[in-house]
Amino acid sequence: MDSQFLLVIAANIAIVIVGGLLAKVVPGSKT
């Protein structure tokens, strides 16, 4: 696997983590 491919995968996984953390703090209900 080349470094470019790994960079793209890493960037996209980072987007999931940031998205998950954002989802925890934005307004929303748990009902």
Add this chain to the structure above:
Amino acid sequence: MSTQAVASAKPETRGYAWTTRDIIIVAVLSAIVGVANTGLSFVFQMALAGAGAIGSAFFQGMFGWGRSLVYPLVRKPGAILAVGVLGTLVAVLLGNPAGFYTLGWGILQGLAAEGVLAFVRWKKQGPWVNFIFSAVNAQFGTLWTWYLYGWSKTMDQYWLSIPLTLVSGGVSAGLLGWYLYKLLESSGLLRVALGRDS
């Protein structure tokens, strides 16, 4: 009006076990998604051929409307992934231009959205939650497109497309799905469709 009828537009239990109601919603929605997204895919393929990563960014998000709609209705692990996989399977059978590779979008996007919702344990909901997981969902669509169509030669375009894809996914899938959910909830259509109108 019974308590069950009042609550029937919302998930029946807060556990993770699927009910018959959940399975019906996922199955019906997947079929509708497959048909609608097959039509959308022709627009997407044209944008992709004409303008590469930037062109596809505007349309990538739209494919996630069904995943965005199913979350507030079911709110259990696997519902979005199931709609992603089953919806793309229907699209394959209907003649999506990408053939069986279409499944790659369903699987990757579904996994990405589930990954985001794992942070809130599939419990929290609201337009912003929909916006966020749909944005990430759309972005993972471009990951598959990047692999499938060999975008490694146009990396500048790919990096530029990321913010566009996130906004496109958040608005055209996330907020649209939330709006459709609110429409369904207020119309009582789900209560009737699931035989819980009494």
